[in-house]
Amino acid sequence: MDIATLGNMLNTAFVFSTALILAALGGILSERSGVVNIGLEGLMTAGAFASAVSAFRAEEAGYGAASPWIGLIAGALFGVLFALIHAVATITFRADQVVSGIVINFIATGSTLYLVKQLFDGAGETSLVDETFHKWEIPGLSEIPIIGDGIFNAYPTTYLAIILVGIVFYVLYKSTFGLRLRAVGEHPSAADTVGIKVLRMRYTAVLLSGLLAGMGGATIALTTTGTFSHNTISGQGFIALAAVIFGKWNPLGAMGAAVFFGFAQSINNVLQLFDFSSHIPSEFIYMLPYVLTILVLVGAVGRSRAPGALGEPYYQGKR
Amino acid sequence: MNKLIKAFTKDSAVVPLIAILLGLIVGAVIMWLGGYDPILAYRSLFEKVFSNPYDFGETLTAITPLVFTGLSVAFAFRTGLFNIGAEGQYIMGMTGATFVGVNLHMPWYIHAPMAIVVGTLVGGIWGMIAGYLKAARGVNEVITTIMLNWIALHLSNYVVRRFLLEEGKGRSYIVDENAQVTIGWLSRLLDDARVHWGMFFALLAVIFVYAFLFRTKQGYELRVVGSNADAAQYAGINVNAGIVKAMFISGALAGMAGVFQVLGVFMNQAIAAGTTGHGFDGIAVALLGGNNPIGVLLGAILFGTLSYGAAGMSFGADVPPEIIRIVIGSVIFFVAAPGIIRWGMKKFKRKPSKGEAV
Amino acid sequence: ACGSKNDNNNNGAASPSASPTASASASPSASADTSGKDFKFAMVTDVGGVNDKSFNQSAWEGLQRLEKEHGATVDYLESKEATNYLTNINQFVREKYNLTWGIGFLMGDAVKDAATKNPDAQLAIIDNVVEAPNVASITFAENEGSFLVGVVAGLMTKTNKIGFVGGIDIPVIKRFDLGFEAGVKAVNPNAEINKIYTGAFDKADLGKAAAASIYNDGADIIFHAAGGTGNGVFNEAKERNKSAAADKKVWVIGVDKDQSLEFGDDVTLTSMMKRVDEAVYSVSKQMIDGSFPAGKITTLGLKDNAVGLPDTSSKNVPADILAKVEEYKQKIISGEITVPTAQ
Amino acid sequence: MEQARTVVEMRNITKRFPGIVANDNVTFTLGKGEIHALLGENGAGKSTLMNILFGLYQPEEGEIFVNGQKVDIDGPNKAIKLGIGMVHQHFKLVHPFTVTENIILGSEPKKWMGLAIDRKLAYEKVGQLSKQYGLNIDPYAKIDDISVGMQQRVEILKTLYRGADILIFDEPTAVLTPQEIAELLVIMRNLVQQGKSIILITHKLKEIIAIADKVTIVRRGKVIDSLPVAGTNPNMLAEKMVGREVSLKFDKKDAVIGDPVLEVDRLVMKGRGGLHALNETSFVLRRGEILGIAGVEGNGQSELIEALTGLRSVSGGSIKLAGEEIAGKPTRKISEAGLSLIPEDRHKHGLVLDFPVRENMVLETYYQAPYTKGGFLNFPEIEKHAERLVKEFDVRTPSIMSEARALSGGNQQKAIIAREVDKNPEVLIAAQPTRGLDVGAIEFIHKRLVEQRNMGKAVLLVSYELDEIMQLSDRIAVIYEGRIVGEVKPSDTNDQQLGMMMTDYKAPQGGPEN
């Protein structure tokens, strides 16, 4: 394996993991505020759907290269819409957070497909978006060996995801908002007694998680598939959830986990290009990313500690 | 009898009924907005399920695996574990049963039971892996079960291809007749619907899970572990063993879903491109049923009926069957957030009294 | 989709290999717009759904044509999971549809079951063989068509590296794979072929990653037989062509339909067409005409024009290469070349 | 002391919870510079009243005046604005955060136009405040790593940081060591001198006498009396509070001491950071005696209990229960061999809060006959058992089917004690058995422990409360840094001497007991 291959693998890993990173960031914000978000899959689905439709419509309307950006924004907003359902159910009505998340997954897959059929004359797939995102090569930086190929020649959404990791990290650990958010997720009544509006914080966090996961879904539609259909999002949301836990609810950790997973996927492709791979049953190659993930978890990372109040609805003393 | 009436007029019974009604209304509104005829759609749905013996029988067949996976998830929940891996355990259970069903040849009274037992054990072991990793290494079971789902998919494809493949068919050989668990007479009675013994095993499983969890000492132990692991440890209960045991049972239940699908419905195992969704649907069923075995049964019946009837809806009223997922989602939503219904009920009840006051 | 080759195919597909009823089908669909008005045709999709941009969709187009041209009643049901195959077929059988299609390899057992239990019903299946007196089995010689796109690839590669992205390693896909490889080797024995099976038909992200690996390894043409996973292959190629220099241009060879219509001819070199629509149309038409090939296996290959390259290929493939393709086509039809296949 | 101005006046407050009137027409006034104690049984409604003053609950009826102004306290924010601060019964601290982060939470100093927290300034400010009030806390420490006493100071600092003039302390001393209590009392006096007014909820009559100016007594949601502390005595207060006579001191018979039943020999257990949590701990417990383990929290008491019960493995030494080695054996085996534990944390370790009382009563014996027959639980027997215990130990619960969560703290504790005592153990370990309980409940529990000892059983009492230790123990062993540093008889010692031994080893004249 030469250096170029390594760079290419890293590149594939980042492309693959962009959506996972974004969705995982969403998951982190929501869960750090104490709200379990098992609905990431559904939020991604909503985002992918809205982005494919809007980008296509924008392209039709002649927005050209702005179309994918319009799609990205639409995806984010649609994610927020579905996250709102989760927020209302779990925060205002104190529904079980896991249940509500599963409901989001159900309603998102059902309603987006239904809408696709409504919008595209009964077709099960949106029309292909031609104006998708293109890779941006960062001049200069892309010359660096390995990471030049690996990171600095990527989709704008990948850069966006990496920047957002930084922003979310900063917000969580350096800003007042982050301190309060984490307090709400660890010990809501402690936050309440110092005058923090617990429910408002949780609403904000859950809606942001919709925004980010929606964006994550959108990146898949706008860089990988170009369309939205019933299988555009198939399991990525759950992998993102795994990345949240794997990364110990820390943005950098989650990014590491997502990229690791993407890297394992690209190893599995590169492996098939070698001759010796013909002796390995292909199924074992497909398993590789998942097996590696488990091995890494078993070997390196110990128990991860969830936010203290994760999953608990907050009652401010019953009336 | 009085008790029964009371049970049904209690808040806890009214709420789910209202939830179902509201879910159907949400679906109706969406259909209506989309220009479809909701009345016709629902009529087609229920006609599909109840108007002829064949479809009725097939509906029962559709409900059966949901009972198992629903129980699997609910059981794990009760013991404090979130098993997202019913999907993988289902596949592994299926593979185990297919292996025995295809590769061994024995009289029926050994073959079928053996296929069932082996499949169930394989499913259980698959669940146990996640349990073991949690107990011994502290790895969160949510991640491992997600990963194990994918591993199970590919592993079973490998097993089918390597050991069971019927050349050119893309699937295993048909399992021996002696390993099949169809019910011939009932099937004939129901116009050849693929009814099988799994249905009765599902009912037994409901009773088993109920009795095990709430009536046996082992079930008690697992519930203590699930509800307060620290207290369990103080009480001298082996928490780690409990986790492994619980995941084994949960996996075995999900495995049985796969076992009966192959021995009762498909008779062979295809090389699969993706997961079936039965495991994930099991989460929904468990939640519909409030993680209570009886609730799971009712939840599976509701879920299975609606899903199976969805084909009738698209056949009879040209409504996209996706709408049913929205309906099911809404029902779960309203079941899960009884606050919404209670809140609505209160408003509803209060109105007349206000009127009186004026 | 493309109606340019209608006449051609109509004849071709309507002359099944050993059918004694060939004469009946010779009466063309010229007039008789309502000849099918008493007929009800239906199809059941596999889990891909009717808009899979692949054989399900193609099959449905065939049925729709039947409705348009002959006034037949047509309908379909989508299967959400494998258990639905049989129940969906039975829905139509019970409603006394004249002919019910099972679309796709996976439907084999279900069609067999329905046919055995309902000897009066007529059924047909695509991509699989069901031995029953009331079932028409239609399969395609994908290896033959793939051989021809292999010829194109072998002759047009500049890097002498070619890729293949498969869905799951099953016999149908293996036929694409082996035929393609044989075609490449026939014209360019030195070319290296890199194959990746993604293990899925519905994961564009895996297709994209696989294509990236192959292109990174130096290949300039990828043939995909991976359904929706192939979308990722196209997107990767498009992406590369947007930024890369002209001499680094990469190509994709599409599958099942003329994929240049969807993904554009700046990335689609050509496609290995599989005329499921034609097959469904013509065999259903035979039912109207009273010559339904019940109990027969019809293998549609190059000689039936049921597989092969679309006309649009001339856009990107030079005439001399197309001539070469035609040459090999004749050799295959005549039996001079036997293309390897898979069971 | 100045008693002039009224700073808080709560008039005719009524607060109802489903099925109970927690505050029934309560009127309460707090004067400036006053320390005003609130006294009442568990569940009398003290916390509820204070939660109303702090804006956490809204009363159904009544008015509140702060500094003469009628106010509507609709949330903690409003309370904070009015200069009210509260140190809650259950601390409201975010454990993974540092001391400073907890203190500034909600009113953080900012920099970069509000984009970031000015941590430097925050740490400085907290350090300064700590010094100003003599609280002596490390602003950088994580809450997880500091003692309960320190945590409480963080709570106090939280209110001071927000500029509170009216401080509410809800059972501040329940979790403190004697030293910490003494220090807290100093701090409170200090605060009053700086112009603050304090409301103090406590079950410890001694403290009220020691520090409060006024006391208001609440029973079942109603105010029974409000009077100056001067001229009262503990017995009188207890009587008013419970509504009957309470014996604060009871007479124990002399101990009839028998054979050694628990012999702990040079027990070693590794702790955090390479230190030994248990460092060659040795002692002997005999039948018919109560041995009190006195010590400041964090000197190995928890580890000792975990070692004795098999919850954690030891790295050296031996534990003999009735002659049998039990070190390293699983918890269940030890329990079967005759050792019972009343754990310190009843919610976390003692009960399954979501289970009915019925099931909690067999938490350790469920698998034995007659509660299990052929693998199945025998509910009639379990119920009989639960009914009997509930009756014998006066556990007040609507029914044995009520969830343990629904019981008050005192009754939860009684349920645990009933369960453990009924196992008829050779050795009963009682860890903090009366923490947070009212005098009535304490009296009941103490009686039960002495009863065990009188029956010839051995009781190991681990408590941070010197009063409790002095009152109950036949012998006191002092633990310091994981080692028993001395043994004394209660009659031969006093608080000061014990306190000295607990903080640093100074050989007492008595020496190890004969």
Ligand SMILES: Nc1ncnc2c1ncn2[C@@H]1O[C@H](COP(=O)(O)OP(=O)(O)OP(=O)(O)O)[C@@H](O)[C@H]1O
């Ligand atoms: N949030 C609540 N919901 C319902 N009932 C409550 C709630 N909080 C308190 N109660 C009830 O109100 C009564 C008074 O409780 P409160 O906490 O004020 O007692 P307390 O005097 O502080 O007792 P303790 O000495 O144990 O702290 C109790 O009977 C309790 O059950």
Ligand SMILES: Nc1ncnc2c1ncn2[C@@H]1O[C@H](COP(=O)(O)OP(=O)(O)OP(=O)(O)O)[C@@H](O)[C@H]1O
């Ligand atoms: N949401 C609630 N519903 C019903 N009762 C409640 C609720 N919250 C608290 N309580 C009850 O309020 C009472 C007082 O609660 P609190 O938290 O002050 O505990 P406590 O009784 O003082 O016990 P301890 O101080 O030992 O923990 C308890 O009896 C508790 O059961």
Ligand SMILES: [Mg+2]
């Ligand atoms: Mg209180």
Ligand SMILES: [Mg+2]
């Ligand atoms: Mg209390």
